[in-house]
Amino acid sequence: MTAKETELRRMTIKDVARHIGVSTATISNAFNRPDQLSVELRERILNECKNLGYRSPGLAPRSPRPGRTGVIGVVLSDCLSYNLKDCVANQFLTGLTEELDKAQLSMLMLSAKEIDSGCQFRQHEAMVDGFIVYGQMNNRQAHEQLLRQRKQLVSVDCIIEDSSSIQSDNFGGALVSARHALTHQPQRVAVLGLRLIDSRHVCRVYDPCELFDETESISVQRLRGYNAAFTERNRQLLHDNIWNIPVNNHACAQQAAREALLCTPRPELLLCMSDTIAIAALQEAQKLGIRIPEDLKIVGFDGIPEALSCYPSLTTVYQNSIEKGRQAGRLFLGNTDTQQIMLSTELLIGGSCPRPSP
CATH class of the missing domain: 3.40.50.2300 (Response regulator)
Incomplete structure (x- = not known):
């Protein structure tokens, strides 16, 4: 151990307080009671402590076990x-x-x-x-x-x-669902996406540069899965056929679905990034007298109970959200050694996009 390392190891809270020019109570509050300090003061203290190599004895560095409050x-x-x-x-x-x-x-x-x-x-x-x-x-x-x-x-x-x-495996689930839908060989395809770009409005995604980074957005991961299925068939998913829906609710989904279904030529397939969107699209198509699946096929994502009980039932990608919650709890509590977890998805084939006739 070098002399510098020995000096840092021997530093006490009094030494650090003296160096920074604050009280020992202020140092303690910076680590253990952040509500007692301003943001600026706390950040200055934590940065100084980091530079000094000092860590509060009372601070457990991101322990997988719960701490004091429960x-x-x-x-x-x-x-x-x-x-x-x-x-x-x-x-x-x-x-x-x-x-x-x-x-x-x-x-x-x-x-x-x-x-x-x-x-x-x-x-x-x-x-x-x-x-x-x-x-x-x-x-x-x-x-x-x-x-x-x-x-x-x-x-x-x-x-x-x-x-x-x-x-969940958003890329894989979207890839499998799009592969299945493309076996029907639709000529015109639209994507009803969810939070693909930074916009509060229902709108088309004309510029791919506007898309969120896929590490920040599960929807962009799903879009990448759709694109991969098109590439396998030497086809391209056009960005002017992709809608951004800012909120996963019926009203926004209904608006996007109506805009897509009133296009000329009309889409023969809607790839929807949630079952809420898919159900709204199904209902809007029925209002317009569009037959499902004869004139229009719809694929959702999530596998919520309503997707199976609507008519016709949705073809969708099932993700086990309850198990995701359990795994998140176990991960936080340290009941698993895995630090990065990817949950598998499953394609559920319903009446909205059935298997092709033999």
């Missing part, structure tokens, strides 16, 4: 009401709470918008043992706030640097 913060990319109503998000939360109940832990649900407020986030950070982040994190400020926190972090359906992650 509360897990769950950061949701959408508003709380949406996640309680959305079937996929609801299933995820069901699986997650099963694991937390077993461990006798509590859950604090937060929306990504709440992370924007530095003061509010510091209060939340002090209340929880760590965070599980669910959904596409396009909020850069919230993303950076989460990176700065010094607690256990698990990301679900998104990628956050230096964190464990879990997601």
Whole structure:
């Protein structure tokens, strides 16, 4: 061990406080009670400590075991009401709470918008043992706030640097579903995508450069799967036939579906990035007198119960969102050694895009 390393190892909290010019209580609060300091002061202290090689004895570096409070913060990319109503998000939360109940832990649900407020986030950070982040994190400020926190972090359906992650095989599921749909040899195909670009409006995606990075967006991963299926058949999926739907709800999906179905020539296949979108497209087609599957074939993604009970039933990609929630809980609690988990998907063939006739 060098003399420098020995000196750093011997540094006490008093030495660090003296070097930075603050009290020992302020140093302790920077590590253990972030709600007591301003963002600027805490960041300065943490950066100085990092440069000095000092780590608070009371700070456990992202331990896979829960810490002092017994509360897990769950950061949701959408508003709380949406996640309680959305079937996929609801299933995820069901699986997650099963694991937390077993461990006798509590859950604090937060929306990504709440992370924007530095003061509010510091209060939340002090209340929880760590965070599980669910959904596409396009909020850069919230993303950076989460990176700065010094607690256990698990990301679900998104990628956050230096964190464990879990997601479904979005590329593979989309690839298999598009392969199946293209066996019907449709001439005109449209994609009803979900959050492909940074826009709050239903619109077409004319410029591929506008797409989110695929590490940030499961929808772009699905689009890449669709494109791969087209490439296998020496075909190209045109960007002016791709719609961006900003919110996974019936109203936005209905608008996009109607725009696509009123195009001339009309699509013969709709590849939908959620079952909510696919169901809205199916209903809109029926209003327009379009026969399914004779005139139009529809493929969804998610495998929610409504997809199987509608008429005709949807052909869709099933992802086990309840199991995803369970796995996220186990990953956070350290009940698995795997740090990056990819869950398989399954193609469910329904009446909206059946197998081709022999």
